[in-house]
Amino acid sequence: MIELWRGLEPRARGLIAMLLVALAAAPLAVDRYLISVLTLVLYFAYVGQAWNLMMGYAGQLSLGHALYVGLGAYVAALLWVHFGIGPWLGVFAAVLLAMVFGAVVGWLGFRFGVEGVYFALLTIAAAEFTRIAFDNIGFTGGSGGLFLPYQQERLGEWWNLRGGQLLFYYVALALAAAGVVVAAKLSRSRLGYQWLAVREDEIAARSLGINAFRAKMTAVLVSSGMTAVGGVFYAFYYNNLFPAQVFDIERSIELILGPIVGGLGTVFGPVVGAFILTPLGEGLIALTSRLGIDAPGAKAVFYGLTLIAIICARPNGVWPWLARVLGLKERSP
């Protein structure tokens, strides 16, 4: 980690330090509502980072990451509700199960040469299949949902993720920061370079002796495991889980918009994307209600239009452009 820090140019160090201090001190300055928005921003920065490792670096387009969010959320929530096992322990089971599912999807895809759009469809199919299955499993609450009980006396148990808004804010901040470090570390590792080689030209990578199958499998495993941690956060933050919500394809799409808008295959892309899109969505809610357009969907229409505008104007994402504006040299990976 110290190596990473030393590798940065002074200007980048300054900006990162300022951002971290600002985020850590934010609860002193802004109100509860803004903190809840920032919590969401950081959550999306984290899960976006996890998805970006698989798509941005290893080039495997997954449109079913809601599967790993949902599995992580359900495993930790079920352990807590049915067995009283806290999320600090449950998170390991959550990550493990998500990785098993990731391994199955990855194996099916990579072993049988399902590529590109077809692989994306495979991931959608896996997520939808699981969603419908969870709708019909009684143990998990089925389509009626799973609820984490509100227990006044346990509110202080931060290790069990029982607490107020501030607790979740700092957990999200820690997750997002850890996500950035992991991505930066991996992108400069042997594995990270193998991912890039596979993304750019798989046949060339294999002829250089890279085990492409293993590289892609590790990408799926790392990504699904990391995403599941986000799922655990989701479960304990919202305290209710419905298969139609957590596993829905809309969740998968929402999760990947940030990294694409921010900049695929860059360390800060997912963070920048989350900082653009989540406040945009929240801002549009405020704007449309002030303009008196109360119709459901008004906010999302503008959101969709903005997405189209962004992808037309900055097809490579906002971060590479922003880095230039800030006078930073983002290294190409």
Add this chain to the structure above:
Amino acid sequence: MIWSIYLGVVVQGVLTGLVYGLMALGLSVIFGVVRVVNFAHGEFAVVAMYAAFLLFHTLGLDPLVTMLPIAATFFLVGFLLQATLINSFVGRSEHEQFILLVGIAIVILNGLLMLFGPDARPANLPYAFDSYAVGPLFIDKVRIYSAVAALAIAATLFCFFRYTATGTAIRACADNLTGAAVVGLNVKRLYAITFGVGLACVGAAGALMVTIADAAPTLGPAYTLLAFIIVIVGGLGSMAGALVGGVLIGVSEALAGFIIQPSMKSMFSFALLIAVLVLRPRGLLGRRA
């Protein structure tokens, strides 16, 4: 006479499946030629459903009639959309196209939500509950009409691609893009026509769909996924494949909904999709990529 009940379910599935197939045909044509995945496909279908619904309720026009003007309008919309926006995304990476079309899908879905609200709108056709008695079976009139209409449109489309100069040119673009450009075909214009034709299919299918299902904005993503499944199962780029895939999915959904429970019906479709992707990626009737 238990078998006749099953047979009835299968027949209903086949008829519904043909309308699904027509919708999927649009997706298949667009992807097969333009190489852009239309993630807003189901949303367009729902727009057509609302158009047919409105025309029926305000002017009393039957969806089987309004299907044609709706398809024509959709052709224009598709042509313009491709010519102005999507053409510049052709050949770019999948995720950029994905964001563009997801953006379009979000705008359409929520635009409908703003205009019509979240509730499902049944069309209530006067003959909606009429049926023909064929031997021991009772088959819904609307399903027969819409299946026949779907087949007729698919046949027209087949003739268009097979026998007209434009259709042949479009097939040339799909088979060999460089070759097509070299012999002087206006590829961008042909792409626009293709996207228009694809949307015309969706428009017609949506109008027909209103006779069997209630229009609701949330159907959009579900129909998009449905069209994907059908196209992949049937085989990308194969027109017959889209119809066969549609029938297969229609029947499997009808049977699963009848035998097990309705909420689990699409689970079988997704399982089928996974199996086909893994075991026979070209689809059942797909040609070599």
